[in-house]
Amino acid sequence: MKIYTYDNTFEGFLTCVFDCYSRKDFPVDICSRYGEQRYLFVESIDVPTNPKKAERVWKGIQKHLSGKNKQLLFYAYLSEELGIEMKIYRFLRRMFSGHLNLETDYGDPDVLHLTQASQKVKKEAMRMMQFVRFQRTKDRMYFCGIEPRYDVIPLIINHYQKRFTDQRWLIYDLKRNYGILYGNEKVEEVVLTKKQFNAYNGQVKEELLHEGEDFYQKLWRSYFKHINIEERKNLKLQRQHMPRRFWRYLPEKQEAN
Amino acid sequence: MSAMNDSVHEKLKILSDAAKYDVSCASSGSNRANTSKGIGSGVACGICHSFTEDGRCVSLFKILMTNNCIYDCAYCINRRTNDRPRATFTAQEIVDLTIGFYRRNYIEGLFLSSGVIKNPDYTMERMVLVAKKLRQEENYNGYIHLKAIPGASSELIHEAGIWADRLSVNMEIPTEPNLKKLAPEKNYPDIVTPMGQIRDSILVAKEERKKYRKAPRFAPAGQSTQLIVGATPETDRQIILLSSGLYKKQNLKRVYFSGYLPVNSYDARLPAVNRPPLVRENRLYQSDWLMRFYHFKAEEILSDDQPFLDLDVDPKLGFALRNMHLFPVDINRADYEMILRIPGVGVQSAQKIILARKHRRLNSLHLKKLGIVMKRAKYFITCNELPAPGMGWEPKRLRHKLLCEMNSKYKNSLNTQLSLFADYKPVLPTLH
Numbered sequence: 214m215k216i217y218t219y220d221n222t223f224e225g226f227l228t229c230v231f232d233c234y235s236r237k238d239f240p241v242d243i244c245s246r247y248g249e250q251r252y253l254f255v256e257s258i259d260v261p262t263n264p265k266k267a268e269r270v271w272k273g274i275q276k277h278l279s280g281k282n283k284q285l286l287f288y289a290y291l292s293e294e295l296g297i298e299m300k301i302y303r304f305l306r307r308m309f310s311g312h313l314n315l316e317t318d319y320g321d322p323d324v325l326h327l328t329q330a331s332q333k334v335k336k337e338a339m340r341m342m343q344f345v346r347f348q349r350t351k352d353r354m355y356f357c358g359i360e361p362r363y364d365v366i367p368l369i370i371n372h373y374q375k376r377f378t379d380q381r382w383l384i385y386d387l388k389r390n391y392g393i394l395y396g397n398e399k400v401e402e403v404v405l406t407k408k409q410f411n412a413y414n415g416q417v418k419e420e421l422l423h424e425g426e427d428f429y430q431k432l433w434r435s436y437f438k439h440i441n442i443e444e445r446k447n448l449k450l451q452r453q454h455m456p457r458r459f460w461r462y463l464p465e466k467q468e469a470n
Numbered sequence: 471m472s473a474m475n476d477s478v479h480e481k482l483k484i485l486s487d488a489a490k491y492d493v494s495c496a497s498s499g500s501n502r503a504n505t506s507k508g509i510g511s512g513v514a515c516g517i518c519h520s521f522t523e524d525g526r527c528v529s530l531f532k533i534l535m536t537n538n539c540i541y542d543c544a545y546c547i548n549r550r551t552n553d554r555p556r557a558t559f560t561a562q563e564i565v566d567l568t569i570g571f572y573r574r575n576y577i578e579g580l581f582l583s584s585g586v587i588k589n590p591d592y593t594m595e596r597m598v599l600v601a602k603k604l605r606q607e608e609n610y611n612g613y614i615h616l617k618a619i620p621g622a623s624s625e626l627i628h629e630a631g632i633w634a635d636r637l638s639v640n641m642e643i644p645t646e647p648n649l650k651k652l653a654p655e656k657n658y659p660d661i662v663t664p665m666g667q668i669r670d671s672i673l674v675a676k677e678e679r680k681k682y683r684k685a686p687r688f689a690p691a692g693q694s695t696q697l698i699v700g701a702t703p704e705t706d707r708q709i710i711l712l713s714s715g716l717y718k719k720q721n722l723k724r725v726y727f728s729g730y731l732p733v734n735s736y737d738a739r740l741p742a743v744n745r746p747p748l749v750r751e752n753r754l755y756q757s758d759w760l761m762r763f764y765h766f767k768a769e770e771i772l773s774d775d776q777p778f779l780d781l782d783v784d785p786k787l788g789f790a791l792r793n794m795h796l797f798p799v800d801i802n803r804a805d806y807e808m809i810l811r812i813p814g815v816g817v818q819s820a821q822k823i824i825l826a827r828k829h830r831r832l833n834s835l836h837l838k839k840l841g842i843v844m845k846r847a848k849y850f851i852t853c854n855e856l857p858a859p860g861m862g863w864e865p866k867r868l869r870h871k872l873l874c875e876m877n878s879k880y881k882n883s884l885n886t887q888l889s890l891f892a893d894y895k896p897v898l899p900t901l902h
Contacts, residue, residue, distance in 0.1 A: 319826035320836045342517050347574045355573065375504050376511045379609070380573060428475055429570050432482055439486040440532060441522040444731055444746060450525025454518065465520055465576075 214255040218246035220262050223290050226298055227267035229260045230305055239306075243298040270305075277308050282316045288331035291363050300326055338365040342372055344459045345384060348416075348430075349423040355382040358392075358415025359462050366393060370400055387412055414461040430464040437465035481557040482567070488537040488548050489583060491733070492640075492696065493726045497529040497578035497613045499691030500635040508609025510572060510579070512635065512691075517578050530581035530615060531571050535559055535597055539585030543653035544740055545642065545701050547733040548585045558587070561600045569608055579613025579635070580604070590621035598626060601633035613691070618668065620660040627664050628688075631671055636691040636723070639665050644712050648702040652739055668693045669721045692723030699754060700730035700747040701740055705777035710757050714768035717761065727754045753779040760785055763817050764810045782873055787813040790850055791865045801853040802831050814847035845875060 217233065217240045219225035229243050244251070246259055275283055286301050300323045308315045318324045340361070347355035355377070366386050370393055373382065378398065385392030385405065394403045410417045460466040498516030518527035536558035537548045548554070568580045582600055586593050597616055604610040616634040618627050631637055639661055643649040646658045668689060675688035695716065697709060713725040729746035757779065760766035764786070771785050772778075773792065780788045790797060790813050799808050801823060809820045819842050826832060826840070833854040838844050849868060863871075 314825075314828075317825035318829040319822050319840055320830045320832055322839075325839055339517075342513075343519050345575050349574070357575070372511075372513070376612075377509060377573070378504055378507050379509055425570075429574060432479060432567065433571060433574075433576050435479060435483050436486050436531070437520065437522060437528065439483050440490045440528065442490055442524045442526075442731070445524035445526070445729075445748065447525035448523060451521045451523055454525065454527065455521040463520065 214252075215240045215258060216242040216244065216252055216255050217258050217260055218244055219260045221245035221247055222262060223287060224264060224267040225260065225262040226290065226301075227270040228263045229298075230270050230302060231263075231266035232258075232260050233302070240302075242296075243302055273309065274305070278316055279314065285316055285327060285331050288334040288368075289327040291334045291365065291368075292330040293363060294330055297327075297330060334363050334365060334368075337361050337363050338368040340459070341365055341369045341384075344455070344462060345369075345373075346462060346464055347382060349426045350417055350421050351423055353381060353423075355380055356385070356410070356415075356417055357383070357462070358385040358387050358410050358412075359459075360388045361386065362458075364389060366391075374400055385410075385415070387415060434465050434467070478563055478567070481559055481563070482533075484555050484557040485534045485537055485559060486532070488554075488585075489532045489534045489581075491547065491728065491731065492532060492581070492583055492617075493526075493728045494615070494638060494694055494696060494724065495527055495529045495532060495581065496636075496694075496724065497615075499723060500613060502611050502613075502635065502687075502690065504611045506609050506611065508611055509569070510610050510612030512611070512613055513578075519575070519577055529578045530613065531568055531577045531579070532581040532583075533559070533564065533567075535564065535582060535584035535593070535600070536587055537585050538587050540588070541586055541653065541655050543642075543656065544734060544737045545652055545698055545730070549734065552734065561596060561603055564600050565603050565608060568604060569610065572610070572612055579615065581615040581617075583617035584619065586619060590619045591623050591626060594619045594622035594626040594630065598630050598633065601630065605633050615691075618664045620656060620664065622664065624664075624667055627667060628671060631668060631675075631689040632686060634689055636693060637668050637689045638694045638696070639668070640696045642696065642698050643702055644697050644704045644709055645702070648704070652702065665693065665695070665720050665722075672721065692721070694722055694724040694726060696726040696728055698730050699727045699751055700743065706750070706754065706757075706779045707772045707777050709754060710761075710768050710771055713758060714761055725758060727751050727758070749781050750779070753781060753785060757785045760789075765807055766811075783869065784813075786811070787846065787872070791869050794863075794865055797850040798852045799850060801837065801851050802827050812847050812850050814843035814845070814850075816841075846872060 215238060217229045219229050226243065232238075233240060241255065242252070274286060278285060286304070289297060290301060303323055304315065304327060315324065316328075319328065341359065345357045345359060347357050349355055364386070366384060369384070373384065374395060377395070381394075381396040383392050383394045383403070391402055391404050394401050409421055496516055497512075498514065500512035501514040502512035504511040516529060518529045520528040522528060534548075536556070537554070538556050538558060539546075539548050539550050542549045542551055564580070564582065568577070571577045572579070580600075582597055584593050584597055597619070601614050601616055604614065613636075614634045615636040615638065616630045618630060618637050618639045620639060627637070641661055643652055649656060649658060671688045672692060675686065678685035679687065697713070699709065709727070716722045716725055729748055729751035730741075730743065731746045732740065732743055734740065735742070757771045760771060761768060766789070770789060779785055783791070790811065796808075796811070799812055801809070806820060806824055809815060809823055810817065815823070819840055822840050823832065823837075826836070831854045834844065834848070837847070837851075837853065849863060
């Protein structure tokens with residue numbers, strides 16, 4: 214009985230897959246080396262991340278998966294579910310052994326589960342496109358702090374980069390404590406050490422906001438109130454589309470101060 | 471400065487209030503790229519940025535340019551005889567608001583409509599100016615939906631299509647005689663002519679773009695319209711046939727239904743209702759979905775002897791109950807069209823079934839895991855191991871059984887039927 218442990222990155226996981234093949238192993242589990250210990254009497258092999266090995270496995274995956282499913286396994290991995298690694302691993306074993314179009318075999322529990330996990334992640338990424346709200350600061354930065362359920366900030370870079378090319382912006386993941394900063398047509402990953410914003414709702418300190426910011430938030434709140442049709446009130450439907458956990462980041466859901 | 475800000479704020483309140491009865495808010499269908507290093511991009515699937523308390527999405531900044539109007543349409547809150555606060559935005563004010571909201575990621579774009587001031591051309595010209603300013607001065611590539619004002623000149627409508635992603639002409643009242651009755655100053659040709667013109671221009675522009683990659687686009691997200699339901703005595707069958715005709719003949723992308731809200735309840739030409747017919751509106755949307763995504767024909771949704779949709783069961787289940795001879799459907803053999811017709815199977819599930827059954831024979835457990843609503847579907851399918859239970863049901867009894875099992879989400883919240891005892895509070899004997 215062997216388990217493989219890795220550094221909790223997708224690259225690290227792909228390296229594990231590579232090593233399993235090169236050692237002709239079929240481990241009972243692949244898990245993060247930082248997680249809780251879940252096994253007592255197993256041989257544990259720690260795999261150092263190797264970008265070259267990961268790259269080879271990734272290329273192999275790309276060759277086998279069809280068009281719109283190319284990112285399936287990466288998205289499923291991002292769901293951070295317990296035990297998702299083994300599901301991906303078993304999937305890869307079958308796929309590399311020549312099972313054609315495996316990703317559409319929804320009758321298989323592993324395949325279905327991976328599909329559903331990747332759907333969840335995609336949905337969260339979509340929500341990051343919906344519910345990000347920028348606040349304009351004095352130094353002409355558009356800032357948003359938000360807390361996605363999964364680590365999806367990297368998936369939305371492309372969208373925002375295409376959309377806002379002529380403004381500097383920063384989307385910060387409050388839970389995972391890193392963000393992406395765009396400026397001068399470049400995107401960088403940043404970690405802020407001195408936090409000038411509320412870590413709970415991403416609100417920038419009042420004195421740092423641009424003077425027009427408050428006015429636009431006020432306008433937006435008014436618009437939001439007046440576009441509603443009172444006779445059709447349906448709060449359940451509202452919550453279904455816009456879950457409560459996002460409300461604290463949305464200016465339209467804040468009381469005017 | 472602050473006085474001007476306050477006046478913008480006041481206008482925003484008045485004009486968003488006046489714009490809310492337009493239901494369309496879709497930002498889909500355009501993938502305009504941000505090629506000019508400016509601001510904005512289109513996303514083909516559309517993005518909803520917020521949801522108001524009525525559960526409707528806020529995708530576009532939906533606003534009227536003015537709520538002044540020369541017309542006096544019975545169903546419209548902005549009719550000239552209504553005593554309401556009136557306001558008019560300048561083009562620049564709308565541009566600034568749109569850009570300010572867009573940069574903060576509040577919205578996906580602008581949906582500009584307007585009351586008619588002076589004459590249709592004058593109004594349309596000012597609306598086109600807003601779109602042009604956004605595209606040319608602000609370098610804006612986000613979504614723009616413009617309302618084409620009935621009666622505006624064809625040149626102006628053409629220019630609107632050059633700048634906008636979507637155009638719409640609202641029909642509002644489904645049939646001509648009723649339109650005449652409620653909006654005597656409007657006429658049918660004024661609505662249908664621009665619709666036809668927009669359709670033709672879209673087709674021409676599409677052909678051109680096949681030949682020359684740089685040919686100008688014309689309303690790349692197509693055109694839509696809106697029908698008010700419940701203000702006039704049209705039947706559901708009439709409405710469904712009309713919208714099916716609009717999809718086919720006018721090439722519309724969407725037909726929206728708007729449950730009639732008694733905004734001018736004093737007008738005797740309008741029916742007396744106290745709440746919008748939300749269930750009926752929902753059933754019409756479901757029928758619309760059946761036509762657009764489920765390959766249903768308009769005639770299949772309602773047969774000749776049925777003028778109205780069944781409010782208790784959705785139209786797809788209704789179709790199945792009327793056509794029990796088509797069922798049970800064999801999940802492992804039937805073609806895609808037939809699988810789409812099973813109550814409880816959606817488009818995504820149907821596609822999954824088609825793909826999954828190439829790998830293995832599916833049984834009811836698989837189906838359940840795939841997300842099919844077996845509570846309903848089980849009466850209409852057979853799969854691998856067993857004939858589904860409940861074959862040989864008599865339609866009327868099956869309908870009753872399904873109704874009892876379904877705790878319909880509409881039962882309480884959206885029931886618009888006047889109830890005899892709704893406001894009746896029993897008098898309880900007081901205890902001493």
